[in-house]
Amino acid sequence: MALMITDECINCDVCEPECPNNAISPGEEIYVIDHNLCTECVGHYDEPQCQQVCPVDCIPLDPEHVESHDKLMEKYHIITAA
Template sequence: MALLIENSCINCDMCDPECPNEAISMGEKVYEIDTDKCTQCIGHYDKPTCVSVCPIDCIKPDPENVESEDALLAKFLRMHG
């Protein structure tokens, strides 16, 4: 399942540099996560780094983009070989 940054984001700039897939970028009002690039850090780390560094806990699983751990790993392998 890809992650989603909620509208409560304060644009603190903590998550963007932490994403190993470069899936996070500034949207119209708050940061956004590109679901095509988000692997929840599978293949890189034990847990999503953006969630770990978010000071207000506004990064949650995206219920509209449910993916299994196997699908996330396959996405990682497609992007990083």
């Protein structure tokens, strides 16, 4: 599964630099996560780094983008090969 940022986001700017895949960017009102780039940090870290630093706990799993660990690892290899 990719992650998503909910409307509880306070735009604190701490998540964006933590993403190793550059999947997080400023949206119109709050930060957004590109599900095509989000691997939940699989391949980089044991846990999603954005969730670790988020002070308001507004980065849950995105139920609309369900992916297995193997699929996330495959995506990681594609992203890092580019």
